[in-house]
Amino acid sequence: MQENRKLDNELADFTDKLLxxxxxxxxxxxxxLARVVTxxxxxxxxxxxxxxxxRARLAQRLDQEWDQLQADRARSNxxxxxxxxxxxxxxxxxxxxxxxxxxxxxxxxxxxxxxxRLASMAAAIAIVAIGALLLIGPESPPAQGSANGALSxxxxxxxxxxxxxxxxLFWLSQRGKS
Amino acid sequence: MNxxxxxxxxxxxxxxxxxxxxxxLYDLYIDKVFNRVKSKVPPQxxxxxxxxxxxxxxxxxxxxxxxxxFSTWLYTIVNRQIADFYRNRQRTHTDQAVDLxxxxxxxxxPAFSExxxxxxxxxxxxxxxxEHYQDVILLRFADGLTFAxxxxxxxxxxxxxxxxxxxxxxxxxxxxxx
Numbered sequence: 349m350q351e352n353r354k355l356d357n358e359l360a361d362f363t364d365k366l367l368x369x370x371x372x373x374x375x376x377x378x379x380x381l382a383r384v385v386t387x388x389x390x391x392x393x394x395x396x397x398x399x400x401x402x403r404a405r406l407a408q409r410l411d412q413e414w415d416q417l418q419a420d421r422a423r424s425n426x427x428x429x430x431x432x433x434x435x436x437x438x439x440x441x442x443x444x445x446x447x448x449x450x451x452x453x454x455x456x457x458x459x460x461x462x463x464x465r466l467a468s469m470a471a472a473i474a475i476v477a478i479g480a481l482l483l484i485g486p487e488s489p490p491a492q493g494s495a496n497g498a499l500s501x502x503x504x505x506x507x508x509x510x511x512x513x514x515x516x517l518f519w520l521s522q523r524g525k526s
Numbered sequence: 527m528n529x530x531x532x533x534x535x536x537x538x539x540x541x542x543x544x545x546x547x548x549x550x551l552y553d554l555y556i557d558k559v560f561n562r563v564k565s566k567v568p569p570q571x572x573x574x575x576x577x578x579x580x581x582x583x584x585x586x587x588x589x590x591x592x593x594x595x596f597s598t599w600l601y602t603i604v605n606r607q608i609a610d611f612y613r614n615r616q617r618t619h620t621d622q623a624v625d626l627x628x629x630x631x632x633x634x635x636p637a638f639s640e641x642x643x644x645x646x647x648x649x650x651x652x653x654x655x656x657e658h659y660q661d662v663i664l665l666r667f668a669d670g671l672t673f674a675x676x677x678x679x680x681x682x683x684x685x686x687x688x689x690x691x692x693x694x695x696x697x698x699x700x701x702x703x704x
Contacts, residue, residue: 356688360673384699387648392565392667397557402573409577413584414545
């Protein structure tokens with residue numbers, strides 16, 4: 349154990365001195381190992397560095413490679429963005445995504461506004477019609493065959509108009525759901 | 527000496543497109559990579575393989591996930607490029623299928639060695655060493671770390687590292703048959 353440790357230290361010291369460029373004589377205990385270390389030193393001499401010319405050439409080559417890689421990546425990113433954009437079907441501008449859930453949405457609001465306008469118009473027509481009939485009502489003959497025999501024509505017309513408006517609204521609402 | 531924390535930050539910055547950070551990594555590692563390549567490749571090809579290593583690092587840097595140290599990841603690329611070099615050399619000399627696990631050993635055949643026989647012998651023996659033996663030798667010779675630095679790097683005691691080093695040199699001696 350102690351002997352091995354002594355050999356370990358001797359060989360390490362010999363190696364350190366050789367690599368530091370100092371001439372050293374190995375003891376007989378490590379002579380054969382020292383010869384191997386010398387061979388190794390000839391093969392891999394740490395002090396031997398790549399020439400300045402090679403360093404400059406390689407640095408230049410790496411610069412070119414770097415530029416090429418950056419350009420390739422920028423191009424491939426741009427292509428990816430473009431293909432993503434082309435791959436997804438754009439939603440119609442007037443129909444936002446959530447309108448496909450069936451609930452009222454922007455387009456539903458538009459329909460609702462249209463319905464409101466139609467309903468308002470129908471109500472206005474009904475009011476005008478009922479008003480006009482009321483004005484001429486007292487001179488109108490009573491309706492024949494009614495349940496109480498007292499309903500006047502304006503009342504019947506008014507009920508018909510209101511029923512008509514209700515039917516129109518119902519039809520429009522059903523159309524909006526389909 | 528251990529600047530891994532800084533290297534991890536540099537690697538991250540380089541991944542984010544910071545060219546200056548990559549240049550710093552290049553400056554930190556050019557000598558070490560060059561010496562590692564030199565330990566396994568004939569001298570006339572060392573510059574070419576070193577260049578291929580750095581180009582491979584640049585191209586695959588975005589895949590480095592920081593699960594290991596940057597140096598560990600980098601040296602994996604060094605070894606892969608060296609294997610590729612010998613694989614390509616083998617293809618130019620023979621049409622036979624290449625055994626990728628033994629490619630380095632096949633190509634350290636003296637007939638294939640294009641430079642000094644002794645140097646070829648050391649390289650061949652070195653390539654047959656177990657990885658942990660190669661590692662301690664490369665850390666001392668190629669990377670220029672002191673034994674104390676290696677102990678810190680490997681999280682071992684100085685005595686353990688010196689012992690490992692002596693056993694590595696003994697194994698190399700046995701392989702060389704000297």
